[in-house]
Amino acid sequence: MKIAIIGCGTMGMIYAHNLGKMPGVQVSGVVDLIQESADQAAAVSGAASYTDWEEMLEKEQPETVAVCLPTYLHKTFVLNLAQRGLHVICEKPAALTLEDAIEMEAACSKQGVRLFIGHVVRFFPNYRNAFDQVRSGKIGEAKMAQFKRYGSYPQGVDLWYHDRAKSGGVIMDLMIHDIDFACWIFGDVESVYASVTKPSLSGMEYAQVTLKFSSGDIANLTGFWGYPGPFTTQFEISGNEGIIRFDSNQVQSLDLKVLSGVNGQIDAVQVPTSPTLHDPYYDEVKHFIECIREGNEPIVSVADACRAVEIALACNRSAQIGLPVCMGGISS
Structure with missing residues (x-):
């Protein structure tokens, strides 16, 4: 599965580390407005580095995108990604208002893509x-x-x-x-x-x-x-x-x-x-990917x-x- 990461701050780097070593997963691209942050995430995940998220999506053609952006940006990006037919793993909280969170869920459902929220x-x-x-x-x-x-x-x-x-x-x-x-x-x-x-x-x-x-x-x-x-x-x-x-x-x-x-x-x-020896952040994203592959319902809906x-x-x-x-x- 080809996965991209939007946002390479604290959580984006955690995703980059874990996805970069996950069997059956290719981190195709990572993007951040700060070039150095994108380069660091690219180095640990083996991905291409970008500062323009639309360019990254166009060139890398991922199947799934991890949204690791500030909360106030979640809705805008999830709606855009759903419109493009991409599955989304979004960091918590889903949004700042209930209406926005429900709209995100509805948009993904309408486009037939999966949405997962990272309550780790x-x-x-x-x-x-x-x-x-x-x-x-x-x-x-x-x-x-x-x-x-x-x-x-x-x-x-x-x-x-x-x-x-x-x-x-x-x-x-x-x-x-x-x-x-x-x-x-x-x-x-x-x-x-x-x-x-x-x-x-x-x-x-x-x-x-x-x-x-x-x-x-x-x-x-x-x-x-x-x-x-x-x-x-x-x-x-x-x-x-x-x-x-x-x-x-x-x-x-x-x-x-x-x-x-x-x-x-x-x-x-x-x-x-x-x-423990188990990394919950690794287990979480692995679980979400398995849900996409197998059509299962996630532990956290x-x-x-x-x-x-x-x-x-x-x-x-x-x-x-x-x-x-x-x-x-x-x-x-």
Whole structure:
């Protein structure tokens, strides 16, 4: 399969590294407005380097395109690529509004091409293991959870993150990972309540969110841009027969406890790493490619990605008005 990459920043380089070593895949072209960035991605993937994305598509004729651009550009490029009959793997979040995300999905469906949104947390081994443990009933019935995600404030060329109109802020860009995963565990969200600090001059944005699910279950989420330490993820999932804990700074596997007798150099943008031999970013794009080849449904659907955007928007709205927001119809 011939694949091209549009955008060679932090995520574009991850795609270039992984696709460049993936059997049965040829990275035909990479493009970035910054020539040096495109050349670096080309060097690790074996692709041709471009600064004009339309020229790249015309010359290289890829079957699939990975869109690793700033969030505010996702819709424009996905619609264009769909019109050209190309499958699209797009980084998360899908878009900044629910209407845009739905329009992207509809355009790809109309043209008969596949669209995948890169909610990579579902591919992290510890998170997938926790999901499997919950589904198997190892902790009984899961009733509540806490998720935390801390990273440095985006720096360097990625200053578009600092503009909420382009990134959506810490909830839409960072916390959306845990929003998606919490929904994977507990189902659909009934209401949200959120608080967000105003971005400081020193580069800090902090958000606290409570999600109440239709089942009555609760999840508390924390997202933090400006953390001075290494990128950190933590979660705790509690059931009536046990608890699952994970801390990326402390352990390399899950800490599962059950009741007695119960069976059972600073990057511009920090991204989480996996302590196992499995690279979740590699596994994710490999899974999407297999879905294209075999016609399978992905682990994370476009509908899942759209719902995550809708919930993140509801959280931002709750933070603005200082009140809980019921789900359904939140779209801007």
